[in-house]
Amino acid sequence: MWRRNLLFLGLIAGGVFALGAGLMPPRQPKPQTRFDASAYQAPDFTAVVDRIDASFRQAWAEQKLPVAPHAPDLTVARRLALGLMATIPSLEEIRQFEYLPLEQRLPWWIDHILQDRRFADNYAERFARASVGTEDGPFIFYRRRRFVDWLAEQIAVNRPYDQLVRDLITSEGLWTDKPATNFITVTVQPDNKNQPDPVRLAGRVTRAFLGLRLDCAQCHNHPYAEWKQADFQGLSAFFGQTQLGFTGIHDAGGEYEVKDRRTDEMHTVAPRVPFASELLPTEGSRRQQLAGWITHSQNPYFARAAVNRVWALMLGRPLVDPVDNLESDTPAPPALDLLASDFIAHGFDLHRLIRVIACTQVFRLDSAAEHEIGETEEKAWSVFPLTRLRPDQVVGGVLQASSVATLNAESHILFRLARFGQRNDFVKSYGDNGEDEFDGHGGTIPQRLLMMNGGLLHEKTKDSPLNASTRIGWMAADDAHAVEAAYLSVLTRRPTPEEAEYFQRYLSDSELSRTQRFEDLFWTLLNSTEFSWNH
Amino acid sequence: MEPLSRYPHPDRRGFLRLAGLRGAAWMTPIAHLLARAAEAPAERRRPAQSIIMLWLQGGPSQLETFDPHPGTNIAAGTGAVRTAVKDVQLAEGLERTAEEMRSVALIRSMVSKEGDHERGTYTMKTGFRPDPTVIHPSLGAICCHELPVAGVDIPRHVSILPGQWPARGGFLGESFDAFKTGDPAGEVRDTKSRTSRERDEQRLKHLEVIESAFARGRRGRVEGTLHRETLERARKMMSSEQLKAFDVSGEPLALRRSYGDTPFGRGCLAARRLIEVGVRCIEVTLDGWDAHVNNHAIHREHLAILDPALSALLRDLRERDLLKRTLVVVAGEFGRTPAINAVGGRDHWPNGFSVALAGGGIRGGKVIGETDPEGKEKPANPVSVGDLHATILTAVGIDPKKVNQTPIGRTVRFSEGEPIAALLEKKS
Numbered sequence: 029m030w031r032r033n034l035l036f037l038g039l040i041a042g043g044v045f046a047l048g049a050g051l052m053p054p055r056q057p058k059p060q061t062r063f064d065a066s067a068y069q070a071p072d073f074t075a076v077v078d079r080i081d082a083s084f085r086q087a088w089a090e091q092k093l094p095v096a097p098h099a100p101d102l103t104v105a106r107r108l109a110l111g112l113m114a115t116i117p118s119l120e121e122i123r124q125f126e127y128l129p130l131e132q133r134l135p136w137w138i139d140h141i142l143q144d145r146r147f148a149d150n151y152a153e154r155f156a157r158a159s160v161g162t163e164d165g166p167f168i169f170y171r172r173r174r175f176v177d178w179l180a181e182q183i184a185v186n187r188p189y190d191q192l193v194r195d196l197i198t199s200e201g202l203w204t205d206k207p208a209t210n211f212i213t214v215t216v217q218p219d220n221k222n223q224p225d226p227v228r229l230a231g232r233v234t235r236a237f238l239g240l241r242l243d244c245a246q247c248h249n250h251p252y253a254e255w256k257q258a259d260f261q262g263l264s265a266f267f268g269q270t271q272l273g274f275t276g277i278h279d280a281g282g283e284y285e286v287k288d289r290r291t292d293e294m295h296t297v298a299p300r301v302p303f304a305s306e307l308l309p310t311e312g313s314r315r316q317q318l319a320g321w322i323t324h325s326q327n328p329y330f331a332r333a334a335v336n337r338v339w340a341l342m343l344g345r346p347l348v349d350p351v352d353n354l355e356s357d358t359p360a361p362p363a364l365d366l367l368a369s370d371f372i373a374h375g376f377d378l379h380r381l382i383r384v385i386a387c388t389q390v391f392r393l394d395s396a397a398e399h400e401i402g403e404t405e406e407k408a409w410s411v412f413p414l415t416r417l418r419p420d421q422v423v424g425g426v427l428q429a430s431s432v433a434t435l436n437a438e439s440h441i442l443f444r445l446a447r448f449g450q451r452n453d454f455v456k457s458y459g460d461n462g463e464d465e466f467d468g469h470g471g472t473i474p475q476r477l478l479m480m481n482g483g484l485l486h487e488k489t490k491d492s493p494l495n496a497s498t499r500i501g502w503m504a505a506d507d508a509h510a511v512e513a514a515y516l517s518v519l520t521r522r523p524t525p526e527e528a529e530y531f532q533r534y535l536s537d538s539e540l541s542r543t544q545r546f547e548d549l550f551w552t553l554l555n556s557t558e559f560s561w562n563h
Numbered sequence: 564m565e566p567l568s569r570y571p572h573p574d575r576r577g578f579l580r581l582a583g584l585r586g587a588a589w590m591t592p593i594a595h596l597l598a599r600a601a602e603a604p605a606e607r608r609r610p611a612q613s614i615i616m617l618w619l620q621g622g623p624s625q626l627e628t629f630d631p632h633p634g635t636n637i638a639a640g641t642g643a644v645r646t647a648v649k650d651v652q653l654a655e656g657l658e659r660t661a662e663e664m665r666s667v668a669l670i671r672s673m674v675s676k677e678g679d680h681e682r683g684t685y686t687m688k689t690g691f692r693p694d695p696t697v698i699h700p701s702l703g704a705i706c707c708h709e710l711p712v713a714g715v716d717i718p719r720h721v722s723i724l725p726g727q728w729p730a731r732g733g734f735l736g737e738s739f740d741a742f743k744t745g746d747p748a749g750e751v752r753d754t755k756s757r758t759s760r761e762r763d764e765q766r767l768k769h770l771e772v773i774e775s776a777f778a779r780g781r782r783g784r785v786e787g788t789l790h791r792e793t794l795e796r797a798r799k800m801m802s803s804e805q806l807k808a809f810d811v812s813g814e815p816l817a818l819r820r821s822y823g824d825t826p827f828g829r830g831c832l833a834a835r836r837l838i839e840v841g842v843r844c845i846e847v848t849l850d851g852w853d854a855h856v857n858n859h860a861i862h863r864e865h866l867a868i869l870d871p872a873l874s875a876l877l878r879d880l881r882e883r884d885l886l887k888r889t890l891v892v893v894a895g896e897f898g899r900t901p902a903i904n905a906v907g908g909r910d911h912w913p914n915g916f917s918v919a920l921a922g923g924g925i926r927g928g929k930v931i932g933e934t935d936p937e938g939k940e941k942p943a944n945p946v947s948v949g950d951l952h953a954t955i956l957t958a959v960g961i962d963p964k965k966v967n968q969t970p971i972g973r974t975v976r977f978s979e980g981e982p983i984a985a986l987l988e989k990k991s
Contacts, residue, residue: 161695163681218911219678231695241696350970396780414784457752459737471790472737473718476797477753486757524776534769540762548762552769557790558777 059124063139065132068387073380076370081389083362088410096397096411101130103563104392105137106520110417110562111342112382113146115424118434119496119517138386142379145184145437151378152180153420154341158236158352159196162460165214169222169272171203172214178207189334189376190323193237197319202276209277216272224277226267226284230260237322239333239354242302255302261286262300266318279313304328323376329354331368335381339367342385344415344562361409363388395563415562416471419458422560423451423484429518429554430488432496454484471560479555489550491543501546507535514546518553610960611890611923614706615834616846617873619865619895620726621853622683622916624909626901627654627862629893629917630671630934637901637938641859648928656866659874665928666877666886667921668986670951672932672942675897675913680853683896683913684728690952690978697969701730702892702955703844704739705977708732709961712841716796716803718742719843723830726848734969741846746826747811747833754801808836818879823871831872835879838889852895855908869893877921890923890958901938915942918951924958924988931983949980957982 067073088095099107102117105125109117117125121140125133141147156176165172182192199208215225215232234242242260268284270277283296299314301307301321309320323330332354340346348360367384374380385391395412405411417425427447428435435447457478479485489497496517504510511531515523523531531549538545553559626632631643631654643652646664653661660667677683682693689699700708703720712719722729722741732739744751756763778785800806811819811832822828830847837845849869854861873893880886898916899909915934921927932944953963956978963978 166679228695235695394780395784398780401781401784414781414788416788457743459740471788471793472740473793473797473800474742474753476794477801480794480797481753481756481801519773527772527776530772531769544762548758548766548769552766552773555766555770555794556773556777557785557788558773560790561788563777563781 057123058127059136059140061136061140061143063132063136065135068135068383073384073387076366076384077387080363080366080384083366084388084390084409087361087408091404091408093405093408093410094397094399096393096395096401096405098392099394099412100521101125101133102516102520103394104134107342107391107412107562108134108137108141108386109520110421110425111344112141112150113144113424114150114418114421115146115428115435116518117520118428119432119513120434122516122520134386138383142186142382145180148180148184149176150420151183151341152176154337155179155183158337159211159232160214163214165210166216166218166222169203169213169216170210171207172210174204174207175210183378186377186379189371189378190325190330191376193323193330194319197233197322198313198315200276200278206276212267212270212277213272222272224267224270224272226264226270227260229267229270230264233318233322234263235352237333238327238329239336239348239352240329241353241355258297259300259302261297263302263318265297265299266314268297268299269314279315325372331371331376332360332364334376334378335364335367335371338378338381339364339385342382343391343413345413363390412563417560417562418461419455420451421562422458422479423454425518425559426454426484426488426554427451429559430496430550431494432499432517450484450487454478454482457482476555479560485551485554489547489554491547497546497550498543501542507532510535510546511549514549514553518550519556519558611958612710612888613838613842613890613923614702614844614955614959615831615838615876615889615891616702616730616844617831617869617876617891617893618688618726618846618848619852619869619893620680620684620848620850621895622680622897622899622911623852623865623895624854624858624862624899625671625912625915625917625934626899626909627859627866628657629653629669629919631655632934632936635936637936639859639903651928651930654862654866656863657870659870660877663874663877663921666881667919667927668925668929668931670918670920670931670946670983670986671915671934672945673898673916673918673948673951674942674945675916675948678897678911678913680896680911681728683911684726686948687894687896688728688730689733690949690980697973697975698731698733699975700733700735700739701741702952703730703741703846704732704735705956705961706843706959707739708735709965710843710959712843715805715841716799717805717808717837717840717842718800719841721834721837721842721844722846722848723747723833724826724848724850725846726850729848730844730846734967734975741844744809747809747829748826751806751809754806756801805840808840808842809833811836818875821871821875821878823868823875825868825872827868828872828875831876832879835876835883835885838880838885839883854899855904855910856906858899858903858907858909880922886922888923890925890955891919891921892955893919893921901934915945920955920958920986925986926988929986931986946983947980949978950983951980952978953980953982954986957987 102122105117109115125137128136153176156172156179160172160175195208196211199206199212201209203210203213212224212229215228216222217225230242234240242255242263265284269279269282271280284299285294286297287294304327307321307324307326309317312320321327336346336348336354337351340351347364348354348356348358350356354360367381370384371377371381390409393410393412395414397411401411406413427450458475459472488495491498493499497514500510500513500517504513508528511528512522515521535545540548626638627641631641631652632638633641633643633652642655644655644658644661646653646661648664651664651669653664675683675686676692677686685693688701691699707719720730720739720741722743724745725741725743729743730741774791811829814832819832822832827847827849834845834847849865851861852865877886877891880889897911897913900912904910932942932946934942956963961977963976963980963982965977966974967977969975
C-alpha cells in the first residue's frame with residue numbers, strides 16, 4: 029500500500045516539477061541568438077548609412093541647428109524593441125545585451141529582434157492595417173487573422189517586399205486557402221452580389237503601396253495635387269474584371285463601368301495608370317499588369333512609400349507626414365530617396381532597410397539636449413522625436429515590465445493565451461488607434477484611469493511570484509540593486525543618483541510591507557510620461 | 564511640494580502647436596463660452612444643449628417600431644396602436660411611447676447607402692459614409708467640440724453600454740471619443756484607486772521624482788505631451804461629486820421601475836442624471852435588433868425594454884423641464900426588409916427606415932415621409948442621413964454648414980445635408 033502512495037506522491041511531484049519547468053524555464057545569461065557583426069561593417073552598408081548621416085548633417089549645418097548628443101545604448105535598445113516588436117526589452121534581455129562587448133551590443137540586438145517572431149507578428153499587423161484596415165469585413169468572405177498570419181510568415185523569412193505586394197494584388201483562389209486574397213475579399217460588397225469593390229481596392233493600393241491619396245480624387249478633382257478623377261477611375265478599372273465565385277477570387281472578362289455622379293449614366297472606363305505608363309507590363313491579367321507597374325523598380329513611389337512607413341514605425345514619425353501622402357506640401361528629406369534607392373538596389377530587402385535605419389545617426393540621437401528644443405529641431409530630426417506609444421505598445425510594455433523573463437513565442441502556451449486576452453481587453457479599453465497609426469494626439473482621460481486604477485496593472489504589480497515587482501523584491505541583493513532592476517524592467521534605464529537615493533530611502537523606512545513598496549514603485553514607473561512615450 | 568501642478572503653463576496654445584495636439588482645443592472652454600455668448604443675439608430661441616442618443620444596434624425593423632403598416636402583407640401580422648397624436652400610429656409594443664407622441668417627431672423615409680452593420684453605424688453616427696482618407700466625428704463629438712461647457716469634471720461625451728462601434732471623435736481628436744461605461748448598476752470602471760489614500764498620495768509624490776528626471780533636457784516637450792495634464796484631469800474626475808450622476812440607485816424606486824429594471828432602462832435614467840450635471844451627449848445602446856431569424860419575437864422582446872425606458876425618459880425630462888433643452892434621438896444603423904424571409908426574419912434595409920426625434924427644438928407629433936405599404940416603391944419624401952444630421956445640429960444651435968479642417972488640411976463640413984425645416988420649431 030505505502031508503495032502505491034509513494035508512487036502517487038512521486039507522480040505528483042514529477043508533474044509539479046514538469047509544470048514548473050514549463051512555466052518558468054531556466055534562463056540563460058548569455059545571448060543565444062546568432063548574429064553577424066561583420067554585416068554592419070560591410071563597405072556597401074556603411075556607405076549608405078554615411079550618405080544618410082551626411083545629408084542630415086548638411087541640413088543641420090545649413091540651418092545652423094544644434095544637434096542632440098548620442099542616446100545611451102539602452103535607450104536605443106528600447107526604441108528598437110518598441111519600434112520593431114511593440115514591446116520593451118525584458119530584464120533578461122538587458123542582461124544578455126550587457127553581457128556582450130560594447131560594440132557588439134546593438135548589432136546583436138537588431139539581429140536578435142529580426143529573428144524574433146514578435147517582430148514578424150508586429151510588422152504583419154502594421155502592414156495589415158495599412159493594406160486592409162482594422163474592420164471586421166464581410167464575415168463569410170474575409171479572414172483577417174489568416175491574412176495577418178500569412179503576412180507574418182512572409183516577413184519572418186524576409187520575403188522581398190515587392191513580391192509580397194504582388195501577391196496581395198494578384199492572388200487567386202479562396203480566402204481560406206490563399207490568405208493573400210483577403211486583400212481583395214475585404215472589399216466584398218454584400219449589396220452588390222458579393223463582388224469586390226474596385227474603387228476601394230484602387231484607394232487602398234495607392235495609399236498603402238504608393239503613398240498617394242488618389243482616392244481623394246474619387247469624388248472631386250483635387251485642388252492642389254495633379255490627380256484627376258479620371259486617373260482614379262482608370263486605376264479602379266484594373267480591378268474591374270476581378271470577381272468572387274465558387275473558386276474564390278479570379279479574373280473574368282468584361283469592362284469596368286462607372287456611374288457618372290451628375291448624369292447617373294453608366295460609361296465604360298479602360299484601365300489606365302496615372303503616370304509612368306511606360307512601366308506598365310503588356311502581358312498578364314489586368315491585376316498582374318497593375319502589380320507589375322506598382323512594384324516596378326522605377327516606379328518613383330513604391331520604394332519611397334515603404335521606406336516612409338518603416339521609418340515611421342521605427343521613429344514614431346514618418347519622414348513625410350502623413351505617412352500615406354508622399355505628395356504633401358512638405359519637401360522630403362534626402363534620406364527618403366537615399367533609403368529608397370538602397371531598398372531597390374537590395375531587392376526590396378526589409379531586414380536590410382531596418383538595419384540601415386537603425387544604424388543612422390538620427391536613430392541614435394538622444395531625445396534630450398542641453399539646448400532648447402523647438403519645432404525647427406523636431407522637424408529637421410536634429411533630436412529624436414517624442415511620440416506617444418500605440419495601445420499595443422503600452423500593453424506590450426506593461427506585460428513585459430512585469431515579467432523578469434522574456435515574453436516571447438517560447439513562453440508557455442498557457443501564458444501566451446492569457447496574454448492574448450489581457451492584451452485585447454487592454455487595447456479595447458485604452459482605445460485602438462485604428463488605421464491612423466501615427467496620430468500625435470495627447471492621450472485621453474480613460475487611458476490615464478486605466479493605467480492608474482485598471483485591472484491589468486493591479487494584476488501585474490501585486491504580490492505574486494510571477495510578477496517582477498515581487499520577484500525583484502525577493503531576489504535583489506540589496507535595495508540599490510532592487511531599485512536598479514525595477515528601473516531596468518520598466519524604463520530600460522538605470523535610476524539617476526537622485527532617483528536611486530529617493531527610492532532606496534523609501535524602501536528602507538516606509539511602514540508598508542516590502543511587497544507593497546515594490547508594488548508602489550512599479551505603479552509609479554508605469555504611470556510616468558517616460559513609460560507611455562517613445563523617446 | 565504641490566504635486567501635479569508644479570510647472571507653470573505660460574503658453575498652453577504654444578506647446579499645443581508644438582506637439583501638434585490638435586484635439587486639445589477644449590483646454591479653454593470658458594474662453595469659448597464667453598466668445599459664443601458675445602456673438603449670440605439675445606432674442607434667438609435657446610437651442611437644445613444636450614443630446615441623448617438611444618442607439619438601437621443591429622438595425623430595428625421600421626415595421627415593428629415607428630412605421631407600422633397594419634393589415635398589409637409586409638406587416639406579416641404586426642398590429643398598430645393609436646397614439647396621443649391623431650392619425651399617427653406606432654407598432655404594437657410601443658403603447659407607452661404612444662402616449663408621449665406629442666413630444667415625438669418621426670422620420671419614416673430615412674435612406675442610407677450602407678447596408679453593412681459597421682459601415683451603416685458609421686454613417687448614421689457621423690452623417691457620412693466611411694471614407695478611407697478621413698474619420699468623421701460623431702454627433703456627440705461635434706457638440707462637445709462646438710459647445711464647450713465649463714465646470715464639468717466628468718467626460719462630456721458618454722457612451723453607456725457601448726456596442727461594437729461607440730461614438731468617436733474622428734478628426735476632432737480622440738479626446739472627443741465617447742467615454743465608455745457599462746450598466747449603471749455597477750461602478751464606473753477605473754475611477755477608484757485600488758489602494759489607500761495615503762499610499763495613493765505617496766505614489767504621486769514618487770511620480771514627481773521620475774517626472775523631473777525625464778524632464779531634464781526635454782522640459783518643454785514633456786509638457787507638450789499633456790500627459791500630466793490628462794492625469795490631473797483624470798484625478799479630478801475620480802474625486803468629483805459629479806461622478807455620482809452615473810449612479811442611479813438613489814433615485815426613487817417608482818421612477819426606477821418606470822424606466823424598467825434593465826441595463827438599458829438604467830442607462831436612460833443615468834443619461835437624464837448626466838444631462839443635469841452638464842454632460843453634452845450621451846449614447847445609450849440597446850443591442851440585438853439584427854432579426855434575420857424570428858423577427859417578430861426578437862422585436863417583441865426588445866420593445867419590452869425600449870418602450871418603458873423611452874417613455875419614462877421623455878416624461879421624466881418633461882417633468883423636470885429638461886426636455887426643451889435636451890434632444891432625444893432614437894435610431895439604428897438601418898431598417899429591415901419589408902418582405903419576411905424563409906426563417907421568419909427580416910434582412911438589412913437601408914432604403915426607407917425610421918428615426919424618432921423628441922424634445923429640444925423639435926416639433927412633436929410631426930411625421931416626415933411615408934413608405935410604400937407594399938414595400939415595393941421608394942419612400943415618399945426621402946430623407947438622407949446628411950439631412951438628419953443637419954437637422955439635429957441645427958436643433959442644438961450648431962451651423963451644419965460649418966467647414967472644418969481635418970488634421971491633413973482637408974476641409975470637411977459637419978454635415979452634407981440640409982436641415983428639415985418642418986421638423987424644427989420656429990425661432991421666436
